[in-house]
Amino acid sequence: MSGPSDFQPTNPALKWIERRLPIMGLVHSSFVAYPTPRNLNYWWTFGAILSFMLAMQIATGVILAMHYTPHADLAFKSVELIVRDVNFGWLLRNMHACGASMFFFAVYVHMFRGLYYGSYKEPREVLWILGVIIYLLMMATGFMGYVLPWGQMSFWGATVITNLFSAIPYVGESIVTLLWGGYAVGNPTLNRFFSLHYLLPFVIAGVVVLHVWALHVAGQNNPAGVEMKTEKDSVPFTPHATIKDMFGVSVFLLLYAWFIFYMPNYLGDAENYVPANPGVTPAHIVPEWYYLPFYAILRSIPNKLAGVVAMFGAIIILAFLPWLDSARTKSSKYRPLAKQFFWIFVVVCIGLGYLGAQPPEGIYVIVGRILTVMYFAYFLVVLPLLARIEKPRPLPNSIADDVLAKTGSKTAPMVSTVIALMIAGGLFVGSAQNVSAAEGQQKPPANKWSFSGPFGKFDRGALQRGLKVYKEVCSACHGLSFVAFRNLADPGGPGYSTAQAAAFASEYKIKDGPNDQGEMFERPGRPADYFPSPFPNEQAARAANGGAAPPDLSLITKARTYGRGFPTFIFDFFTQYQEQGPDYLVALLQGYEDKPPAGFNLPAGSFYNTYFPGHAIKMPKPLSDGQVTFDDGSPATVAQYAKDVTTFLMWAAEPHMEARKRLGLQVFVFLILLAGLLYFTKKKVWATAH
Amino acid sequence: MAAVGAVATAWPFISQMNPDAATIAAGAPIEVDLTPIAEGQDIKVFWRGKPIYIMNRTKKQVEEAQKVPLSSLPDPQTDQQRTKAGHEQWLVVVGICTHLGCIPIAHEGQYDGFFCPCHGSVYDTSGRIRQGPAPANLAVPPYAFLSDTKIQIG
Numbered sequence A: 001m002s003g004p005s006d007f008q009p010t011n012p013a014l015k016w017i018e019r020r021l022p023i024m025g026l027v028h029s030s031f032v033a034y035p036t037p038r039n040l041n042y043w044w045t046f047g048a049i050l051s052f053m054l055a056m057q058i059a060t061g062v063i064l065a066m067h068y069t070p071h072a073d074l075a076f077k078s079v080e081l082i083v084r085d086v087n088f089g090w091l092l093r094n095m096h097a098c099g100a101s102m103f104f105f106a107v108y109v110h111m112f113r114g115l116y117y118g119s120y121k122e123p124r125e126v127l128w129i130l131g132v133i134i135y136l137l138m139m140a141t142g143f144m145g146y147v148l149p150w151g152q153m154s155f156w157g158a159t160v161i162t163n164l165f166s167a168i169p170y171v172g173e174s175i176v177t178l179l180w181g182g183y184a185v186g187n188p189t190l191n192r193f194f195s196l197h198y199l200l201p202f203v204i205a206g207v208v209v210l211h212v213w214a215l216h217v218a219g220q221n222n223p224a225g226v227e228m229k230t231e232k233d234s235v236p237f238t239p240h241a242t243i244k245d246m247f248g249v250s251v252f253l254l255l256y257a258w259f260i261f262y263m264p265n266y267l268g269d270a271e272n273y274v275p276a277n278p279g280v281t282p283a284h285i286v287p288e289w290y291y292l293p294f295y296a297i298l299r300s301i302p303n304k305l306a307g308v309v310a311m312f313g314a315i316i317i318l319a320f321l322p323w324l325d326s327a328r329t330k331s332s333k334y335r336p337l338a339k340q341f342f343w344i345f346v347v348v349c350i351g352l353g354y355l356g357a358q359p360p361e362g363i364y365v366i367v368g369r370i371l372t373v374m375y376f377a378y379f380l381v382v383l384p385l386l387a388r389i390e391k392p393r394p395l396p397n398s399i400a401d402d403v404l405a406k407t408g409s410k411t412a413p414m415v416s417t418v419i420a421l422m423i424a425g426g427l428f429v430g431s432a433q434n435v436s437a438a439e440g441q442q443k444p445p446a447n448k449w450s451f452s453g454p455f456g457k458f459d460r461g462a463l464q465r466g467l468k469v470y471k472e473v474c475s476a477c478h479g480l481s482f483v484a485f486r487n488l489a490d491p492g493g494p495g496y497s498t499a500q501a502a503a504f505a506s507e508y509k510i511k512d513g514p515n516d517q518g519e520m521f522e523r524p525g526r527p528a529d530y531f532p533s534p535f536p537n538e539q540a541a542r543a544a545n546g547g548a549a550p551p552d553l554s555l556i557t558k559a560r561t562y563g564r565g566f567p568t569f570i571f572d573f574f575t576q577y578q579e580q581g582p583d584y585l586v587a588l589l590q591g592y593e594d595k596p597p598a599g600f601n602l603p604a605g606s607f608y609n610t611y612f613p614g615h616a617i618k619m620p621k622p623l624s625d626g627q628v629t630f631d632d633g634s635p636a637t638v639a640q641y642a643k644d645v646t647t648f649l650m651w652a653a654e655p656h657m658e659a660r661k662r663l664g665l666q667v668f669v670f671l672i673l674l675a676g677l678l679y680f681t682k683k684k685v686w687a688t689a690h
Numbered sequence B: 001m002a003a004v005g006a007v008a009t010a011w012p013f014i015s016q017m018n019p020d021a022a023t024i025a026a027g028a029p030i031e032v033d034l035t036p037i038a039e040g041q042d043i044k045v046f047w048r049g050k051p052i053y054i055m056n057r058t059k060k061q062v063e064e065a066q067k068v069p070l071s072s073l074p075d076p077q078t079d080q081q082r083t084k085a086g087h088e089q090w091l092v093v094v095g096i097c098t099h100l101g102c103i104p105i106a107h108e109g110q111y112d113g114f115f116c117p118c119h120g121s122v123y124d125t126s127g128r129i130r131q132g133p134a135p136a137n138l139a140v141p142p143y144a145f146l147s148d149t150k151i152q153i154g
């Protein structure tokens, strides 16, 4: 469609360049004069949104790589240091981590759009297949990126996914060793994943260029599914599509920013705030939400090889779509049956996603099998059959006719689909959090926290009291190794002065050395030192505590959670509920019972706790009334201690939370203004086209 | 000719991905003292980065493991094939689920053997797969008894 450009620069210098490299002509013909169908709806803005997200991921990723250390012993820590010490490190990390989810969200919308409007049909088969390749590359990139923080889910996700290749007959085991570079997932694996995670986005960018090229050869599909014939069917890309895409991106940014600033951990797994441990498998291994449907397919087949084949087949089958669906009519708008099956298919995919996050037992397995069959049936039975038996409704003669035909009612179906998709999407992504609900874990009661919600701030008094409780009670067994004494004087923290933080530090003895004699020695702490851990290593901690090592508390409020259940987690998205960790912790600290309920078999050396999963906890009741005295007259009760120390630990887990929420507000004001302005500009530009 | 050259050049690029010399050296055999493991107990040691369960089975567990009819097993193997003669109470298996590599939990599941929390595979007291998606029994690593109370793995 992009014929030779008639673009002629007038400036002599530009003319000189243009004669030797006609790049301006290329840009002009592809992104300015390029004709786009007049009737495109907002689902078509996701192409631009995806390009934007790819650029975003590359930019933030390159910067993060400057601060990250790809080593099994250092990776987890280096990510924490990025978040805590690098200027705006928390922002960049959130942008990259949430960005991955947003990228996948956008790509799924883009794919469903293609599916609904038949964008894979003649003459766009190659365009579609290139898209499938991009999607596969994205999955590989996303998977390897998730391994890099080297938390528990990273490690075990990597183990499970690389083991998929061991299903290949004969050579499987050697391939897996080749992938690992060792006998198990370890440092060599992390190193090569880092290297590839850096490389693949550029490969994606390359394939995107081909994708766009193929698009510009075939021209864009459109909601009517009839090709452009005359001038009247199209509008020039700039300004029409450009401004519409910009508006689309700005609205998408609102969603993206909601995650970055207010819900950064909503899509993640709490378990990934626990450093990787090759000796302990987490109770549930759940991949990132965007892999869940395929994970569900894998699990619903009781044979290993068949499961792996089905899982990859579920993706590869997309590449054959242009030939599986041979119906002549492109758009499902004019295919009454295909339309209904499409929506059933969407529900099937979301259902599979939900099941992917559930434990593989009982009813979940059965439903998983049914949905797996339906997934494949859509491609292998329904679409080929519909092409034969369905009687499509008459198509409009041209795009121009299509635009004229619809007046007034055109936004209504749009709104309802958006709402349906929002709810379904919420169900889908939130299902990842639903996992531990099945553990028979008692739900902790909700608390009022000063730091919850969009304007949340830490209560300075609580932080100072919590620090005291930690120092006098918890620190006997629990470390706080990511928090430095200097942090006590940081803005958004307990509000001590630099001098007070230094004085606090000097009360500690820190091991340093070696000195000139080659010996280690002790000296008073300095603000730059970190809280010393009570035990030299995990084994010592384990041995001293009856086999259960007391976890480090730096990240504990983010590393613990409980199942919110359906549909609560959907509301959580809107209420910005992020306090599962603190709620659980405060309940746990007060949840001790002297006597376990009748019939409960308490193992020796354990204590009964109502809120601990499984109820038998190795930690004895840590707090009792009157144990710590506060200078500010707050009551010396367990309830008060529990709340204060939890607040303190929440700050320890995310020292920049106040900055995050403050910046979030500013960004939202800006984005809403931007989106509003773009909307009115768009209206103006399009006034003549509709 | 060019094809031979291309393949020969590709070889180092692929071969470098395999475990390097240091990793292989670190994978040398290890010796484990069995005296601290009481009857009915187990320990987990690491060899080549893999957890190895060493289980001192009770009489009842051994009997159960030996009694199972082979026809009821997805991956038929007798208990005798999986242990060393004269040391039947000792079970030594690689604690890696043959499905997708999680670490099964010992003394769990309905056969009192191992249970894999990832996708629900159940192994019996001989480490044989009984239920779930895993295709094979837990692997028995190469090992030998140096004395009655000491084994060498590897």
Ligand code: FES
Residues within 6 Å of the ligand: B097, B098, B099, B100, B101, B102, B116, B117, B118, B119, B120, B121, B132, B133, B134
């Ligand atoms: S890894 Fe053990 S059941 Fe899948």
